Amino acid sequence: MSEFFGSIFWLAVTLGVLVTFHEFGHYWVARRCGVRVLRFSIGFGKPIWSFYRDGTEWAISAIPLGGYVKFLDQREADDPVAAAREPGEFYSKPPWQRIAIAAAGPAFNILFTVAAFWAMFVIGRPDYQPVIGATKGLAAEAGLAADDRILAVGDDKIDSMSNAMQAIYEAAALHRDTVIEVADAKGQTRAVTLALSKLPPGAPDSVAVYEKIGISGAPLAPVVGQVDTDTPAARGGLKSGDRILSLNGQAITDAPQVSRLLGEEAAKNPRISLLVKRGSEQVALTATAEQRTRNGQTRWMLGVTWQERARDAVEHFGPLAAVPAAFAETWKQTASMLGMIKSMVVGEASTRNLSSVISIAQVANASANEGPAWFLSFLAVISLSLGILNLLPIPILDGGHIVVYLAEWIKGSPVSERTLIAGQYVGLALLVSLMSLAFYNDIVRLVAS
Secondary structure, three states, X not given: OOHHHHHHHHHHHHHHHHHHHHHHHHHHHHHHOOOOEEEEEEEEEEEEEEEEEOOEEEEEEEEEEEEEEEEOOHHHOOOHHHHHHOOOXXXXXXXXXXXXXXXXXXXXXXXXXXXXXXXXXXXXXXXXXXXXXXXXXXXXXXXOOOOOEEXXXXXXXXXXXXXXXXXXXXXXXXXXXXXXXXXXXXXXXXXXXXXXXXXXXXXXXXXXXHHHHOOOEOOOOOEEEEEOXXXXXXXXOOOOOOEEEEEOOEEXXXXXXXXXXXXXXXXXXXXXXXXXXXXXXXXXXXXXXXXXEEOOEEEEEOOEEEOOOOOOEEEOOOOOOHHHHHHHHHHHHHXXXXXXXXXXXXOOOOXXXXXXXXXXXXXXXXXXXXXXXXXXXXXXXXXXXXXXXXXXXXXXOHHHHHHHHHHXXXXXXXXXXXXXXXXXXXXXXXXXXXXXXXXXXXXXXXXXX
């Protein structure tokens, strides 16, 4: 499946699962409170498929970017007075029940997050040891070096490369200097300060930030994974599994070194001498490098892809131990998201960190390709984001409804229709603005890449 169609498919799976769970929270609590549910819809617009059960129309609608639960509501009835007298009418219920119904969707998203993290830990999420390769930029300035193992970033203890980079990029989004504790190859520990305040103001682009920070994982070994057909490597006799020992007589220790030396040596003479280890034997080969243009850059190439590193770190717990681990991870991610929202509101973090469904689709596809544990981790984070977003006190979101019902409960009378309508317009304008900004950010990132 191509990346484009894979992204669309896994985005549909993601939205289908999370929206269904969110809306079922509203539905389940509403039924417990005696509210009549007229329609449960996944998607907006005209239903394209539906069936009836227990007095509710269950539908899949034309626009698959959300969903809704439609209650018996006197405000939407042709005869509001008659509708208000019918059993199960939503606004006839006391404010505390309406608050519970509104909060149930985000609550179910948070429950889903805990369950997904639990399943992820039970399955085991494969990762890499937090050992870094050659450093540059801010990392080199801080004194980090190849083969250093990251033990902690700030207050977070680190047990995998993904967790290390997540903690570093969260600090980078805030341009906040961060203390990193590392152990060198001999086991000697030290703490260094990564001066993330030196990052360009508002720099949100992951590639630009990555280059400026200068931290990467341990490099790939110079072991051939695949030899492309009709390439210098294929014509020169390279085979999958060959380990390159030297290039033009210069010893090779990792895959990036091959690319670097190839560019230098082929510029002098495209005919390249290679010494490879094949099984228990050493084999001398010769290949004539060719220039290829990719992403606007012309480079000397042999036509091989490198063998992927083995995942040597696994986040795994037994079924019981995974329960507190799932709650801890949910709390950690919640604190991180709330901190980022606060930072964007007060101007500490750039709003260019906002992403739309374009980024969600790309990450959905990438995580699905990494395996079920990584996809569950992705679902957990997106579900939590959906829950937190819907709890924000913005009119038309669940949080805005909760504020309105709470105000009604406190003052003892409904909020005026004029105030509700004004709030709806303000909330809609705010959401459209945020969504437009998120789409703009993603489009800029796509064009730049």
